[in-house]
Amino acid sequence: DAGVTQSPTHLIKTRGQQVTLRCSPKSGHDTVSWYQQALGQGPQFIFQYYEEEERQRGNFPDRFSGHQFPNYSSELNVNALLLGDSALFLCASSSNSIRDRGTGNTIYFGEGSWLTVV
Amino acid sequence: AQSVTQLGSHVSVSEGALVLLRCNYSSSVPPYLFWYVQYPNQGLQLLLKYTSAATLVKGINGFEAEFKKSETSFHLTKPSAHMSDAAEYFCAVSLLFSGGYQKVTFGTGTKLQVIP
Numbered sequence: 624d625a626g627v628t629q630s631p632t633h634l635i636k637t638r639g640q641q642v643t644l645r646c647s648p649k650s651g652h653d654t655v656s657w658y659q660q661a662l663g664q665g666p667q668f669i670f671q672y673y674e675e676e677e678r679q680r681g682n683f684p685d686r687f688s689g690h691q692f693p694n695y696s697s698e699l700n701v702n703a704l705l706l707g708d709s710a711l712f713l714c715a716s717s718s719n720s721i722r723d724r725g726t727g728n729t730i731y732f733g734e735g736s737w738l739t740v741v
Numbered sequence: 742a743q744s745v746t747q748l749g750s751h752v753s754v755s756e757g758a759l760v761l762l763r764c765n766y767s768s769s770v771p772p773y774l775f776w777y778v779q780y781p782n783q784g785l786q787l788l789l790k791y792t793s794a795a796t797l798v799k800g801i802n803g804f805e806a807e808f809k810k811s812e813t814s815f816h817l818t819k820p821s822a823h824m825s826d827a828a829e830y831f832c833a834v835s836l837l838f839s840g841g842y843q844k845v846t847f848g849t850g851t852k853l854q855v856i857p
Contacts, residue, residue, distance in 0.1 A: 627784075656845070665831055665847035666785070678842050713784055717843060730835075730845060732777070732785040 625650060627733035629714050635739045636704050644699040644736045648716030655697040656730065657689060658713040666713055672697050673719055704740045711735045743768045743834050747848035755856050760804075760819040762851045764832030767813065773835040774815045776806055779850075780828045788830070791815060802826070827855045 628647045636642050648655050654673045658666035668681035672691035691697045695716075701708055715730040748763040766772060773792050777785040789800025796808045802825075806817045815832060832848040 665849045668845065671842065729787060729790055731787065734784040
C-alpha cells in the first residue's frame, strides 16, 4: 500500500517563475491538503481539496492555486515566485468517509517537495 | 478558534532518560489531537492520535501521550530516550466541520536532542 507520494523531491526556481508540485494520496483517501513548512517552523495550511474542489484555504495569496483530479491526485501551483516562498511543501491525504471522521480523519503526509527560490 | 502551544523549541535529554515534550491546546470544541515526528529532510510521520476513546494514547516507538482536559494539555512522553529519537516533534489539533472539512493547526515544533 503506497503512502502519500510527492514529486519532485527537490527543485530550484528563479524569482518570478512558476512551479507545479504533484501529489498522489494514500490509497483509499479522497482528500488532499497542502502545507508549507518554512525552515524552523511548523507546517502552515495552504488549502484542502475534496471532490475536485477547494474546500478551505489558509492565509495564502492567490499566487498559490491548486487542482484535484478525478483520481484524487492533486497539484499545487505557485506563480510569480518570491524568495520567501522557499520552503518544504507537504502534501497530506485523509479520508472523508463517515467512518474515518469518527476517528479523527488521520492525516498522512508525504515526504515533501523542497523548493528553493533564487 | 484553535491553537497549539509547544513549550520549549529545543529539549535535550540523556540517552535512557525520560522524554517529556509539552503541548497545550486551545479549542472551542473537543478536539482531535495528534503528535507527529519529523526526521531531518523528511516528511511528517504520525506518532499517535487522541480521538476521545481513551485519555492515555500509546503510539509507535514507545511514545505515549495523555489527554488532560482540565489542563488542556496533551504532553508526549517516552520512558527511556534512544539516540534514534532525535528529531523534531509537532503537536497538532484538528477540528472537523460539517461536510468533512478538517482544519488542522500545528504547533511550532520541539527539537529533541538525545545526548549519549
